Amino acid sequence: MAEEKLKLSEELSKMKKEPLLPIEKKLIAYIIVLGVALLILLAWISSAFFKVKP
Numbered sequence: 001m002a003e004e005k006l007k008l009s010e011e012l013s014k015m016k017k018e019p020l021l022p023i024e025k026k027l028i029a030y031i032i033v034l035g036v037a038l039l040i041l042l043a044w045i046s047s048a049f050f051k052v053k054p
Contacts, residue, residue, distance in 0.1 A: 020028075
């Protein structure tokens with residue numbers, strides 16, 4: 001098991017780092033914006049339709 005981890009870490013260290021493509025950056029931004037917008041929508045729906053009474 002330890003030998004496999006050592007081989008894996010060696011292979012990962014040999015790999016060249018590649019920058020993100022512009023389309024990948026746009027997709028990441030769209031996903032983050034969509035996630036935040038859906039969280040805000042969920043919070044609004046739950047506060048509007050499911051009132052909590054103390």
